Amino acid sequence: MQRYIAILHESRKSFGVSFPDFPGCIATGATAEDAIENAREALAFHVQGMRLDGQKIPKPSLLKHLQSRADWADFADGMIALVPLLPHKTQNIRTNVMLDRRLLSVVDQRAQAKGLSRSAYISRALEAQLSE
Template sequence: MLYPVYVHKDPDTAYGLTFPDFEGCFSAADEMQDIQRMAQEAVECHFDGEDIALPEPSSPEQWIGDERFEGGYWLLVDIDISKVNTKSVRINISMPEALVKRIDAVAKKQHLSRSAFLVKSAEMALQ
């Protein structure tokens, strides 16, 4: 999803990134080609552990005249919200009954629900 990022740079500094749609979220990039990557990383860090919905993107035109955004320029960056959105989604999966029983036994020992155990296991496997 394309979000506006305000970019400001002094001759002897990195590119500063400010995200008007995510209050308090900012970043920097040493090189212009790093702006996209640093923007994604900043948004992921900003929302890490938060269970709040991401706002819809604004447009740079909404911020014209705002004194916080003078002397720089606007970019639209593509934020992969699938890496940010923490909203739970119900899924339906099939697996052997014996495996479900083993999962439930281990989850119980760890004081976890089946869902929590599967999420934890998936996160570990994906690292």
């Protein structure tokens, strides 16, 4: 799985993410975690659009190559993160899985605390695990 360097910037009220390899591909979030999660989706959507337009998808740049670019100063004050290029989300499919009752209880508590459904929480957890 390809991973691209993302730059996380903090402002007074939110976080923003930009990709040096993909000018114009940005994401935001109320927290750093939200911004990175949104960056995964933004990157997938951006690359899907490039493919539909017949554009070449760049290989992930090495940090040392990015640091030698003339525009590196625009990114230098941010935090560096690696964001995986996951397939763009398509359609949800209903599935049936067996889970330990205690595990499911913890999932439900955490999902409720984040304002998510059980399915959304499990889906995000799986995406995060597959991103590693």
